[in-house]
Ligand code: PEP
């Protein structure tokens with residue numbers, strides 16, 4: 020994973036677009052976020068969209084683009100695997116595999132991910148309890164893969180202003196209950212770009228081992244999740260603030 024370790028004094032930042040849209044676009048974003056301090060590059064190739072009519076991702080073509088850009092910039096890449104049948108293909112291109120919120124309790128997918136030798140980011144299900152989240156992680160661990168990273172990405176509550184509600188008490192609780200590294204995704208947790216910075220800072224104050232942040236060159240033209248995507252400039256600002264805050268806690272971004 021390029022020397023990056025979740026669960027160290029470093030706050031590991033994963034950034035990139037919601038979806039891989041094109042090689043040119045991904046390259047532009049990746050150069051900017053690397054410069055700003057992102058350690059890993061994210062981008063979805065298989066998108067689990069709420070509507071089947073929305074952009075579904077570029078599939079294997081997207082994985083190839085992601086792997087090429089990551090390699091050229093020496094950034095490990097993170098991408099979601101949606102289907103059990105795609106685990107081998109995704110693992111061939113990605114350095115870290117992500118299980119999305121909608122698949123947290125897809126036990127056949129979790130068991131299959133237990134057989135690979137790559138880190139797995141397990142996002143918390145949209146209405147999963149902490150117990151259910153930790154037990155989902157156990158499926159991967161029990162099947163033989165100990166490299167599991169938990170990701171709090173907001174849970175569904177009665178509040179419609181934000182896309183989800185970032186549960187930071189769960190971050191502190193899971194840090195207490197489990198040895199696994201925990202990261203937060205303030206982008207999906209809020210759905211609103213202007214809330215991503217404040218919630219990223221709050222997550223660092225709560226003790227996360229890393230952050231996952233969506234960044235796009237032109238959020239207004241993004242094929243998915245534009246409203247919650249930061250511009251590279253906004254992302255640079257977020258990283259500087261997070262780094263200052265991490266410093267107060269004896270930690271650092273880079
Ligand atoms: C994503 O990371 O783009 C994503 C789909 O996240 P989640 O599974 O948390 O909704």
Ligand code: MN
Pocket residue numbers: 037038207233243244
């Ligand atoms: Mn997204």
